[in-house]
Amino acid sequence: MSTSVPLVVRLLASSVSVAGRAGKIVRDVMSKGELGIVEKGKDDFQTEADRSAQRCIIASLTAQYPKINIIGEEDNPDNEGEVCNDWLTIDADKEILSLECPPFLQGVKEEDIVVWVDPLDGTSEYTQGFLEHVTVLIGISVNEKPVAGVIHQPYYKTLIGNEKMTGRTIWGLQEVGVGGFTPAPPPASLIITTTRSHSNPLVEKALQVMNAAQILRVGGAGYKVLQLLEGLASVYVFASPGCKKWDTCAPEAILNAAGGKLTDILGNNYKYGASVSRPNKTGVLAAVNADLHDYALNRIPQELKEKLANK
Numbered sequence: 001m002s003t004s005v006p007l008v009v010r011l012l013a014s015s016v017s018v019a020g021r022a023g024k025i026v027r028d029v030m031s032k033g034e035l036g037i038v039e040k041g042k043d044d045f046q047t048e049a050d051r052s053a054q055r056c057i058i059a060s061l062t063a064q065y066p067k068i069n070i071i072g073e074e075d076n077p078d079n080e081g082e083v084c085n086d087w088l089t090i091d092a093d094k095e096i097l098s099l100e101c102p103p104f105l106q107g108v109k110e111e112d113i114v115v116w117v118d119p120l121d122g123t124s125e126y127t128q129g130f131l132e133h134v135t136v137l138i139g140i141s142v143n144e145k146p147v148a149g150v151i152h153q154p155y156y157k158t159l160i161g162n163e164k165m166t167g168r169t170i171w172g173l174q175e176v177g178v179g180g181f182t183p184a185p186p187p188a189s190l191i192i193t194t195t196r197s198h199s200n201p202l203v204e205k206a207l208q209v210m211n212a213a214q215i216l217r218v219g220g221a222g223y224k225v226l227q228l229l230e231g232l233a234s235v236y237v238f239a240s241p242g243c244k245k246w247d248t249c250a251p252e253a254i255l256n257a258a259g260g261k262l263t264d265i266l267g268n269n270y271k272y273g274a275s276v277s278r279p280n281k282t283g284v285l286a287a288v289n290a291d292l293h294d295y296a297l298n299r300i301p302q303e304l305k306e307k308l309a310n311k
């Protein structure tokens with residue numbers, strides 16, 4: 001790999017490759033049928049796929065970028081341990097390596113970067129068989145801001161010619177754009193996407209006030225942001241704590257690169273430095289463009305915003 005390629009671009013290229021490898025681990029665990037489910041908390045599960053995919057991603061990125069702070073969702077004592085060679089992925093996606101690095105990211109050093117890893121987003125859906133909702137998320141932040149990211153969808157199916165392909169990888173880089181799929185314009189009417197497995201009265205209240213033509217209930221922050229990018233929905237509303245920094249870093253970076261916006265329910269940006277608290281306490285509000293984001297933000301009653309802020 002050429003070292004003349006700026007660090008952020010190399011890291012994104014490596015992340016695209018390793019996300020695909022992690023996606024294969026996610027499929028392999030499911031085909032073996034031994035999910036090894038552990039309950040971390042209420043409505044909060046971990047499987048062998050979450051654990052193994054995270055070990056693969058963290059070991060592979062650490063081997064290549066030893067000084068980058070990489071934070072994964074799973075509290076996994078094996079993270080530091082040996083990882084089989086078959087999981088170590090040091091390839092880098094060629095298409096990404098050839099991207100022009102935006103000037104503001106050219107001088108970035110390993111010490112300036114925090115990578116947020118969600119090895120399997122949509123674990124509830126994974127255990128219940130809603131496999132297309134499952135994604136692998138790798139978000140790259142620089143000086144607390146999400147600047148690049150990868151959403152890999154291990155169960156996405158396409159036909160290319162006569163060949164069946166499984167899995168796809170969507171990426172985004174600020175000031176460059178997005179790739180790995182064809183973005184589509186927003187739907188003509190207001191279609192909202194939201195949680196299917198973590199709802200509560202506040203979440204429902206925030207949906208009621210939107211006056212939406214349709215509400216889609218699907219799993220995972222990654223999958224919902226993909227729905228925005230593909231023109232299946234225009235706004236993602238989740239007025240509840242529950243998501244964490246690894247859920248939103250990659251989706252936010254990709255959505256930004258496509259001209260969209262992701263904030264909390266009060267309209268404030270989350271920060272992604274290593275010392276921030278993990279939970280996104282004040283929810284998620286994302287939209288395909290600033291106008292729709294403004295519309296949704298203005299619809300949410302002040303009282304609901306305060307309830308969430310004071311939780």
Ligand SMILES: Nc1ncnc2c1ncn2[C@@H]1O[C@H](COP(=O)(O)O)[C@@H](O)[C@H]1OP(=O)(O)O
Nearest residue numbers: 044120121122123195198219220221242243247
């Ligand atoms: N109450 C919660 N407990 C644990 N994880 C949550 C909770 N709410 C949201 N999440 C995480 O945020 C993602 C998006 O939320 P939702 O699917 O409900 O819209 C979930 O897939 C889950 O990520 P993960 O599956 O990686 O643990």
Ligand SMILES: [Mg+2]
Nearest residue numbers: 044045073123
């Ligand atoms: Mg989880």
Ligand SMILES: [Mg+2]
Nearest residue numbers: 118121122247
């Ligand atoms: Mg997640």
Ligand SMILES: [Mg+2]
Nearest residue numbers: 073118120121
């Ligand atoms: Mg997860």
